[in-house]
Amino acid sequence: MPYATVVEPIRSCAIKTPGMAESADAKNPGMTLANARLRLLVLASTLTLGACSVLVERATDRMSDNLSNAILNQNDPETVRDGAPAYLLLMDSLVEGNPESVGTLSGAANLYAAYGSVFVDDDARAKRLTQRSFDYGSRAICVQHEPACGWSELSFDEFDAALTKVGERDIEALYAYSVSWLAFTRAHTDDWEVLADLPKVEAVLNRLYELDQDFDGGNIDLYLGILNSIRPPALGGNPEVGRQYFERAIELTGGRDLSVKVEFARTYARLVYDRELHDRLLGEVLAADPDVPGLTLFNVLAQRQAEILLASADDYF
Structure with a gap:
């Protein structure tokens, strides 16, 4: 499926950064902002380390694509988790070497x-890791669109x-900014000043939707679905609008991305206490084959979460 790709050639470096991964957190079912579709494809994208020639760049692109596929098709999330920290340090070093590269900053975010x-x-x-993510995301949009610095x-x-x-030329940086902000918010749900900025996060997603509603294959619909559904109407939410976004995300992904x-x-x-819909959706997730090219990792995580949510349904409803 189409993932966002940021390619930023700066002098002799090019960083290729497709989308993000997902997971879910049953411990806090009411606040799942960045859980949805935080694409682990970016883990592999960091391997495009730059090139001094077209041939080397193409070779690293192929290596990145191959590793991307290996990660996305991995059915053991723990393997990915254990291997990821090395790439955090790698991205830090790339930012140090090229601090004005929008692609590098977006990839790090x-x-x-x-x-x-x-x-x-x-x-x-x-909190520490997502703070760094948001710092990188803010720097990315600042470099790309100077007024954003303020x-x-x-x-x-x-x-x-x-x-x-x-x-439209700013969309990739704006997307990295929004996702890093979502992750930051998810990790700081105990900070009311952070939560007070949720309308701004939603405004960024709405602007992304205006620029390209199909960007990143349904991710924006999913995020907007969550943001409209995590709050009751009295607090600014709009659950029925959220439902429309979820349904469109399912349509765009063909129902194959179980995390939606x-x-x-x-x-x-x-939120609306619809037990029938709740159990039907989760039952469909558990009955589905998680092995979908490019989605296996996401789907395994989604099925784990579906089991937890179903197990707690009697207490919740």
Whole structure:
């Protein structure tokens, strides 16, 4: 399926950074922002380390593609988890060597978001890693779109207006910024100042949707579905709009990405207390074959989460 790819040739370096991975956190079913579709494809994308010639660049691209496929088709998430930290250090070194590369910064933001949200159980460590992710994501959009350097100081209305100045050429950096912000928020659910910025996160996703609603094969629909479903209407949520986004994400992925149905059940169905929909979605996840090229890793994680959610359904409903 189509994953976002950022290619940023800067002098002699080119960093190729396709999308992100997913997982889910049953310990906190009400706040699953960055769990959804934080693509582990980025782990492999960091291997495109740059080239001084076209031939070397093509060779590293092939190596990156091969490793990407190996990761995405891995049915043992622990293997991926244990191998990922080396690439965190690798991305740090690449940023040090090329701090103005939007591609490098976006790749670092994506990788730290994925690892910090999916594979780290310690809260303090998750906060540190996702803080670094958000720092990289903020730097990426700042380098790509200079006015974004001052976005953190803006009110919501000012921020929302500023987003209209972002165009299609900025979409990859804006996407990395949004995903890193989602991961950061997910790790800081105990910080009300962070949660107060959720409307800004949603505004970024809405702008991405305006620029290209099919970007990254349904990820934006999924994120918007979650954001509209994790809050009741009195707190700014719109569950029925969220349901529409979830249904479109299922349509775009052909129902093969099981994480979409898990998030649909976890956020929307639980919010509106629709036990029938909840159990049906999770039953479909468990009955499905997880071995789908490019989605096996995501689907194994989704099935694990579906089992946990179903086991807790009697207590919840």
